[in-house]
Amino acid sequence: MKDSAVTTETTLAIDWSQIDTVLFDMDGTLLDLHFDNFFWLDHLPQRYAEIHRQDEAEVREKLAKKFAAKRGQLDWYCVDYWSRELALNIEALKHEIGDKIAFRPFATEFLLWLKHHDKRCYLATNAHRKSLELKLARTAMHDHFVAMISSHDYGYPKEHDGFWQALVQAHGMDLSRALFVDDSLDVLRAAKRNGVGHLLAIPNPDSRHPSRDTGEFIAIGDFRLLMQNG
Template sequence: MFPHPVEAVVFDMDGTLLDTERLYVDAWIDAGRAVGVDIGREFCLAMIGRPMQDCEALMLERFGPDVPLDALVDACGAFVGGASRAGVPLKPGARELVEYLTAMNIPLAVATSSRRPTAEHHLGRSGLLAHFSALVTRDDVARGKPHPESYLLAARALGAPPQRCLAIEDSPTGLRSAVAAGAMTILAPDLIAPSPEERGLCLAVVDGLGEALALLRAHERGRRLAVAAAPG
């Protein structure tokens, strides 16, 4: 199913490796209540996968120039910080998939819309940080997802052409970023179901990272059988 050899793998973080998207949605809603802004769940879903400057622009567009943006962002950060201080849960199958790829000597990176301190904290507390050779955050790019810059930087850091990188994403925004970079992409949806068009952009839509691991194992078995059957 992979059109090119998988030379490297780039993961999204929130909603893909870490079960944080629900935390962020709840934090935005609670922050809105705290400052008197009615932020609905559907609006929160529209912000998933986007860098903060894009989220701020969406809020200004939705709620107008008088929205207490700084207070809203600060309140959200406080809610997230309190909820994640002891660490955040991994998505099911995340550790097994990362450890399998590490054992296969496939270089790994993370491309996230989170800030570097947040990414390092969450991945460090989860025990996954040491597996990644590169970490591309929103502090490292001029243009966040859905622009391809994050994935292009990650591929460059891993020394692999983007077309030979496998991206694993959970959101339509991240999917479009990876596809625009030229990466092969598997989508493991979290809170947002992909549209038919978005399904057509990826190699596969999987029901969790365990299914992604099964696909990669099957691909590796097929590759080894092909090598063994090749004439000497």
């Protein structure tokens, strides 16, 4: 952890009287990022090589370059874009491993706690609507949210100021009284730049990987700690 991120999980305290709205990322925040990492880094290269009859090692190298070129852009998250680009049905391939979709520990308990405390919860994800629908079918997350927003609805990824401007215009929320939880530092920096008052970073988005440095943002790896005060 960098020196600037001095607040640790053992000292984490949230003044819930200053928060009306809670915004959640989906993949890596509420849901285990293992599904997505496994799909893009393992399942997709394997299936691409099988379908297109190419060497898997060469496919992995080619895909890595394609992904890097689109990182942080809306296309990077777009099922339709990658289906066209790779001549594959990405949506169908995701369904093949749908059993790997899972909540992160205590995510549902925290969502229920927030509802009990009359906080308005929104899902704000860069995931394409087709990916979102697959995960909703597996998790029934829709029960917990006022609205579920895909950045594709607005034409900007969450890393872009345009997303936050469109969010406020569409939902009329006061971002200064919102808590936003995400596993992407670039997204959190965009949220801060656009006036989100309270920010938390997920240090362990993929259960199979060790925790990461969350830079200048307070890390919250265990949602139970947020239910201890309020």
